[in-house]
Amino acid sequence: MTNPPSAASHIWQLAQFELSKRFKSRSGIIALIAFILVWSILLVFPIKEASNIIMQPSFKEFIASLFGPNTLNELFNWQVAEFAMFWVAALYLFPLFSIFISADQFSSDRNRGTLRFISLRVSRSSLFFGRFIGQVFIQAILIVITLIATIMLAISREADLLLPAIYTASIVFINLLIVVLPYTATMALISLIANSARQASIFAIILWIVISLLITLISTQFPSFELISYLLPGSQLSSMVNTQGFTSLAFAPIPIIQTLIILFTGMLVMQRSAL
Numbered sequence: 001m002t003n004p005p006s007a008a009s010h011i012w013q014l015a016q017f018e019l020s021k022r023f024k025s026r027s028g029i030i031a032l033i034a035f036i037l038v039w040s041i042l043l044v045f046p047i048k049e050a051s052n053i054i055m056q057p058s059f060k061e062f063i064a065s066l067f068g069p070n071t072l073n074e075l076f077n078w079q080v081a082e083f084a085m086f087w088v089a090a091l092y093l094f095p096l097f098s099i100f101i102s103a104d105q106f107s108s109d110r111n112r113g114t115l116r117f118i119s120l121r122v123s124r125s126s127l128f129f130g131r132f133i134g135q136v137f138i139q140a141i142l143i144v145i146t147l148i149a150t151i152m153l154a155i156s157r158e159a160d161l162l163l164p165a166i167y168t169a170s171i172v173f174i175n176l177l178i179v180v181l182p183y184t185a186t187m188a189l190i191s192l193i194a195n196s197a198r199q200a201s202i203f204a205i206i207l208w209i210v211i212s213l214l215i216t217l218i219s220t221q222f223p224s225f226e227l228i229s230y231l232l233p234g235s236q237l238s239s240m241v242n243t244q245g246f247t248s249l250a251f252a253p254i255p256i257i258q259t260l261i262i263l264f265t266g267m268l269v270m271q272r273s274a275l
Helices: 007-024 026-054 057-067 081-101 107-112 114-119 124-157 159-191 197-221 223-231 245-251 253-272
Strands: none
Touching (some): 007 026, 026 124, 081 124, 081 159, 107 114, 107 197, 114 124, 124 159, 124 253, 159 197
């Protein structure tokens, strides 16, 4: 007698389907092309030009005189200047991309009624985590694409930078993937409530603005509650800018804990909602 597929098997199959759906569908291919074009423009113009500027000692002295001797000092110590600029841009852009890329994890299927059909064949928990992991895989691939392009940009300037660039890219990859986790989890939760990907994206933006204002207000009125800011995904990003290498992983627990809390909340909503 054949044993039924396990929950882990269902999650893996759903994640694979989510991945193939993104890169085999027409809309997914168009989104991928648009993503590549945007990052190509960023790499060729702002990042390339900025990386040339920060290598100049005069620019470092200018920043030190303007903001203080220790401001952004780690940014000037990156062995590969292209990755220093990529790091700053990616820390803020990938979370933004994550909101739009992972906005339709459940909303369209729920609106069409197909989510109920799927939930009859797999458990709701398998469906929830399968879709979430699939979206993480998608964003991992997009991060890798931009890192490869940045490596090529660096070695086009100096061929000896190949090994340092690969080493730096691996650390940046780990950091960026951890950074986008709470955003992806948040969109999994919001897409259970929204009726479309567009509505989910709008809800997410409104939610971030409202929570940011509330946290700022509470922190201003009650300084002892300053740690409340860590409830919001991305609260650590400004602190991560002036880091490099494995030291940047010191902030990893923040998004990981946020992700676990949001996923737990999403599972509760998934189990109790009418699909």
